[in-house]
Amino acid sequence: MRRDNVMMAQSMAGPEGGLLGRLLRGSQRAPLRSRLSWLLEPSAMDLVFAVRSSLAAVLSLLIAMGMELDSPQWAPLTVWVVAQSSRGESLAKARWRIAGTVLGCCIGVALIAAFPQASALFFCSLALWIGLCCGGATFLESYRAYGLVLTGFTSAIVATGAIAQPDEVFDIAMARGTYIILGVVCEALLAVLFMPTLQTQARKRLLERLNGAFQTVRQVVSDLVSGRADAQTQGQVLTDLMAANARIEFDALEMGPRTHAADHAHAAVAAMMMVLARARGVALLERNAQAGQEEVPLPASLYGDYDVARQHIDACAHPERGDRFRFKMTSRRHALEAVENGVRACFGILAGWLVWEVTGWPAGAGFISFVALVYGLLATRENPVLASTPFLKGALWCAFAAAIYAFWIMPAVTAPEVLIVMLMLVMTIGGLAARKPATAGYAFSFNMFLPVLIGPGNQSRFSEVAFLNNALAFLVAVTFVGWTYRLVLPFRVDSHMRRTERWVAQRLKALAAPGSRVTVHQWLSENASSLVRILRNAQGVPQPVRLSYMQMQFRAMTMGMHIVFLRDVAKDPVLPQGARRGLLVFLRKWGQTGADATAWAAVTEGWLLRQRPGAPFEVQEILQKAATSLRILAAERRDDGLS
Numbered sequence: 001m002r003r004d005n006v007m008m009a010q011s012m013a014g015p016e017g018g019l020l021g022r023l024l025r026g027s028q029r030a031p032l033r034s035r036l037s038w039l040l041e042p043s044a045m046d047l048v049f050a051v052r053s054s055l056a057a058v059l060s061l062l063i064a065m066g067m068e069l070d071s072p073q074w075a076p077l078t079v080w081v082v083a084q085s086s087r088g089e090s091l092a093k094a095r096w097r098i099a100g101t102v103l104g105c106c107i108g109v110a111l112i113a114a115f116p117q118a119s120a121l122f123f124c125s126l127a128l129w130i131g132l133c134c135g136g137a138t139f140l141e142s143y144r145a146y147g148l149v150l151t152g153f154t155s156a157i158v159a160t161g162a163i164a165q166p167d168e169v170f171d172i173a174m175a176r177g178t179y180i181i182l183g184v185v186c187e188a189l190l191a192v193l194f195m196p197t198l199q200t201q202a203r204k205r206l207l208e209r210l211n212g213a214f215q216t217v218r219q220v221v222s223d224l225v226s227g228r229a230d231a232q233t234q235g236q237v238l239t240d241l242m243a244a245n246a247r248i249e250f251d252a253l254e255m256g257p258r259t260h261a262a263d264h265a266h267a268a269v270a271a272m273m274m275v276l277a278r279a280r281g282v283a284l285l286e287r288n289a290q291a292g293q294e295e296v297p298l299p300a301s302l303y304g305d306y307d308v309a310r311q312h313i314d315a316c317a318h319p320e321r322g323d324r325f326r327f328k329m330t331s332r333r334h335a336l337e338a339v340e341n342g343v344r345a346c347f348g349i350l351a352g353w354l355v356w357e358v359t360g361w362p363a364g365a366g367f368i369s370f371v372a373l374v375y376g377l378l379a380t381r382e383n384p385v386l387a388s389t390p391f392l393k394g395a396l397w398c399a400f401a402a403a404i405y406a407f408w409i410m411p412a413v414t415a416p417e418v419l420i421v422m423l424m425l426v427m428t429i430g431g432l433a434a435r436k437p438a439t440a441g442y443a444f445s446f447n448m449f450l451p452v453l454i455g456p457g458n459q460s461r462f463s464e465v466a467f468l469n470n471a472l473a474f475l476v477a478v479t480f481v482g483w484t485y486r487l488v489l490p491f492r493v494d495s496h497m498r499r500t501e502r503w504v505a506q507r508l509k510a511l512a513a514p515g516s517r518v519t520v521h522q523w524l525s526e527n528a529s530s531l532v533r534i535l536r537n538a539q540g541v542p543q544p545v546r547l548s549y550m551q552m553q554f555r556a557m558t559m560g561m562h563i564v565f566l567r568d569v570a571k572d573p574v575l576p577q578g579a580r581r582g583l584l585v586f587l588r589k590w591g592q593t594g595a596d597a598t599a600w601a602a603v604t605e606g607w608l609l610r611q612r613p614g615a616p617f618e619v620q621e622i623l624q625k626a627a628t629s630l631r632i633l634a635a636e637r638r639d640d641g642l643s
Contacts, residue, residue: 048194050435052194053079057451058427061073061420067178070457071457073452075186078097078184079183101177105177108157112163112169130152131345133376135339136148149376153375203317205247207313214268221276221279238528239536241528245265245269261315263327273528274561275309277558277561280557281629284636330526348480363473364473371481374391375481378391378485385486386537388485389441390444392478395446398453402453402467407464416456427450430447493540497541504553509591512567512590513591518564523560531553562632566629567587569626574616586604602634608623
């Protein structure tokens with residue numbers, strides 16, 4: 001975990017793993033047919049997505065050209081930005097894109113109005129604003145983050161586009177807003193036409209996802225209690241649960257308003273995570289008490305959590321009128337990475353402006369616009385360093401395809417309809433590539449920027465010189481952003497793991513504070529999302545280090561769940577005063593020393609059990625559960641210390 005420089009050197013140098021080698025050859029050489037299976041053997045859903053998105057893109061282009069707009073190429077770019085595999089994703093992204101566009105246009109007009117003849121103040125203000133948007137987007141999640149970065153690069157596009165003609169900034173802002181709304185409307189229209197049974201299919205997908213996760217959790221819990229499930233298996237289950245949780249918002253949007261299916265689905269996922277955490281503690285006790293036993297029956301205490309999960313799944317399948325259930329899951333906020341991302345974007349805009357200022361590059365305004373746009377697109381990626389490499393590869397393919405259109409196809413085009421027919425083929429290929437994880441990074445930049453580089457219009461003649469200048473500015477901007485991500489405060493997963501380990505230890509202590517309001521569901525979801533994020537980016541970390549870190553995270557999740565339970569028990573007025581006092585002493589020691597306080601667990605457990613005789617049955621049951629939690633905390637500590 002302390003090999004930052006070695007890992008970075010391996011990612012950027014060397015004949016096989018170097019950046020240049022990966023750019024030219026790819027990471028591994030697979031058979032040609034296997035590498036092109038996404039194109040030669042696409043599934044029906046992939047083909048529908050590609051054709052639907054391509055039709056929406058060319059439709060928006062045709063309408064923009066019919067409206068005599070000056071830059072119609074921005075409309076299909078919006079379609080590819082908004083287009084997603086499900087209608088719910090498209091809806092979520094579209095509404096935040098429209099909101100971000102409106103605000104970004106207003107900011108762009110304000111920047112030009114405030115600094116019409118002061119380039120230094122203008123670019124310093126623009127850099128600070130872009131940095132604030134990129135940093136805030138890193139701190140947020142889902143498409144709310146996308147809406148914020150869109151605000152940033154829209155303001156940059158509007159402002160830099162009006163540098164030469166500041167008096168026309170309002171017209172430019174209105175034009176950019178028109179393109180984006182046009183693209184959103186076209187994508188929405190085609191999505192509705194291609195998915196007529198939207199609500200039924202959305203509910204079906206949601207239930208299939210939840211039921212599949214439920215069955216997987218049952219199997220893994222059985223293996224875990226029996227000692228057959230390792231940390232890697234638990235990590236995979238958590239990854240599947242968090243992936244299902246991330247899709248809930250989009251399925252709920254497709255199912256329409258006035259439904260609480262999303263709340264019930266989140267609650268079901270939270271209950272399943274609680275089952276996993278509880279099963280780990282039970283398995284630890286069983287292993288200590290029955291070493292060598294091959295089959296351990298599933299403890300009856302876990303069935304209550306199963307019932308909760310099943311009830312919420314049933315509520316999704318059969319919604320009731322008047323349901324007012326509310327539930328929300330949270331994820332960890334990465335404040336330090338948000339600051340680093342904001343500083344990096346701010347530095348990049350200022351450096352790009354200095355390049356333009358020193359060289360006097362005629363395409364400098366376009367270069368700044370592309371830099372701001374690429375920063376915005378990569379700002380919400382978990383690992384921008386890794387995302388920038390396939391983005392650059394896609395940009396190179398995009399420039400190559402656009403050059404073919406510029407020098408051979410565009411001179412022969414005499415009507416917009418002919419251009420649309422010519423664009424459909426390459427856009428459909430790009431849409432198919434976007435559906436496969438191995439090629440999605442390339443398609444990310446290829447699909448969006450191909451219309452921008454071609455730059456079709458019906459108010460001027462096509463210029464090959466203008467294309468070369470625009471393509472050069474685009475490729476330099478993508479390369480420039482990629483290297484700033486590597487040189488300015490680069491993201492390193494091993495240092496992120498160390499920061500997360502310290503964060504977990506501090507939060508674990510804070511859970512014992514009487515004033516803490518962190519719930520079990522919140523604790524588990526924050527840790528699960530953080531662990532899954534690391535696992536997705538830890539391919540370069542040695543496996544022993546990765547497994548050790550996973551074990552640490554699982555221990556923390558289980559221990560935190562029991563600390564929250566003991567904290568709530570200590571506030572229960574039905575318990576005897578002596579029992580409550582003993583728990584408060586233990587929790588105070590936990591808040592001071594962390595997991596070292598488990599040295600007092602046995603003493604506290606004995607004190608609680610001595611309070612049982614003569615107490616009401618309800619109190620006896622609570623005291624027994626508290627004693628069990630203390631034994632699990634001690635067993636987790638003995639299993640592998642947590643500092």
